[in-house]
Amino acid sequence: MEFRFSGLSMENSTPQEPVKVLILGSGPAGLSAALYAARAEMNPVVLTGMELGGQAALTYTIENYPGFPEGVGGSQLGELFQKQAERFGARVEIDSATSVDLSQRPFRVTSFNGQFLADSLIIATGATPDHLLIPGENELTGRGVSYCATCDGWFFKDKKVVVVGGGDSALEEGIFLTRYAKSVTIVHRRDSLRAGQILQKRAFDNEKVKFIWNTVVTEVLGKETVEALRLKDTVTGEERIFPTDGMFIFIGHTPNTGLFKGQLELDEGGYIKTDTLMQTSVPGVYAAGEVADPIYRQVVTSAGMGAAAAMQAIRYLEENTKEAETTLEP
Numbered sequence: 467m468e469f470r471f472s473g474l475s476m477e478n479s480t481p482q483e484p485v486k487v488l489i490l491g492s493g494p495a496g497l498s499a500a501l502y503a504a505r506a507e508m509n510p511v512v513l514t515g516m517e518l519g520g521q522a523a524l525t526y527t528i529e530n531y532p533g534f535p536e537g538v539g540g541s542q543l544g545e546l547f548q549k550q551a552e553r554f555g556a557r558v559e560i561d562s563a564t565s566v567d568l569s570q571r572p573f574r575v576t577s578f579n580g581q582f583l584a585d586s587l588i589i590a591t592g593a594t595p596d597h598l599l600i601p602g603e604n605e606l607t608g609r610g611v612s613y614c615a616t617c618d619g620w621f622f623k624d625k626k627v628v629v630v631g632g633g634d635s636a637l638e639e640g641i642f643l644t645r646y647a648k649s650v651t652i653v654h655r656r657d658s659l660r661a662g663q664i665l666q667k668r669a670f671d672n673e674k675v676k677f678i679w680n681t682v683v684t685e686v687l688g689k690e691t692v693e694a695l696r697l698k699d700t701v702t703g704e705e706r707i708f709p710t711d712g713m714f715i716f717i718g719h720t721p722n723t724g725l726f727k728g729q730l731e732l733d734e735g736g737y738i739k740t741d742t743l744m745q746t747s748v749p750g751v752y753a754a755g756e757v758a759d760p761i762y763r764q765v766v767t768s769a770g771m772g773a774a775a776a777m778q779a780i781r782y783l784e785e786n787t788k789e790a791e792t793t794l795e796p
């Protein structure tokens with residue numbers, strides 16, 4: 467059976483004409499890049515990956531994206547980004563890249579549904595916060611379970627929250643949460659922290675921060691929102707129920723860069739290295755959003771990086787086309 471999808475097919479899957487700007491990822495970075503490339507009449511193609519709208523679509527409300535004084539639904543914002551890019555001619559394909567060859571131009575991207583040739587590539591495949599993988603975690607994400615204090619801290623004014631983790635992020639974000647929360651309890655599976663000494667001192671000195679050592683969370687309990695956590699002592703094996711209004715998980719963040727290993731320079735955390743112009747180690751390949759940003763990790767910053775990457779890709783194509791024309795002149 468021939469599997470046909472959006473003008474490509476598995477039997478004849480290499481399009482004749484390279485796509486001018488191919489974008490991997492449909493989160494804020496990818497769709498903002500698509501908008502800018504589309505308005506420059508580059509007819510960009512976006513491969514959505516498995517998460518249409520990206521991580522932002524996983525959250526119920528986003529209150530810190532400018533232009534929405536009352537906040538906006540996470541998936542609604544993704545739909546608006548997509549509509550705006552499509553209005554100017556971006557083509558959004560429900561498809562994922564499975565391998566890439568960046569050794570020569572046009573770049574070659576193989577996907578579940580076919581193959582693409584691309585004159586320029588914008589990688590916006592994002593990152594994934596590491597999950598505990600326990601019952602109730604997915605169901606209550608956005609309803610008390612969070613992976614982002616900047617995004618969700620405000621919802622926990624005068625509430626009790628738990629932070630899971632023992633590294634720099636857990637302590638930094640835990641201390642940040644004390645601006646809002648009545649108490650922040652850090653649950654850590656060991657009896658000492660990995661975080662730096664200065665952060666440890668700040669946390670120990672903060673009267674709102676408490677610690678539960680040698681303990682893991684094994685279940686998130688609650689109907690509509692988080693009501694309590696089931697905790698297990700890693701030494702005695704004893705279990706108990708710990709009432710809380712929320713749980714913030716900071717046990718790591720994994721950039722979605724497996725496809726690019728060995729082809730692009732990555733940093734020690736696996737994030738794609740870029741210069742200030744979003745340029746990767748391969749000319750014509752740009753990276754934007756969380757895939758290249760271990761620091762800010764916000765919708766607005768990712769969208770900004772996406773726009774910048776598209777502007778650079780457009781400049782790159784213009785310059786390279788001019789160069790090619792000049793070389794061809796007698």
Ligand SMILES: Cc1cc2nc3c(=O)[nH]c(=O)nc-3n(C[C@H](O)[C@H](O)[C@H](O)COP(=O)(O)OP(=O)(O)OC[C@H]3O[C@@H](n4cnc5c(N)ncnc54)[C@H](O)[C@@H]3O)c2cc1C
Binds near residue numbers: 496561725
């Ligand atoms: C629960 C939650 C709540 C959040 N709340 C807020 C908030 O309130 N405010 C805020 O500013 N930020 C918030 N964030 C963070 C924000 O969502 C991210 O910073 C932002 O989405 C990053 O955008 P991005 O485009 O770089 O990557 P992502 O949003 O991670 O998108 C990555 C995209 O790449 C695609 N992809 C992955 N692999 C492939 C592949 N092989 N081929 C093609 N596509 C691929 C995925 O399907 C996805 O579409 C929240 C995050 C989470 C998890």
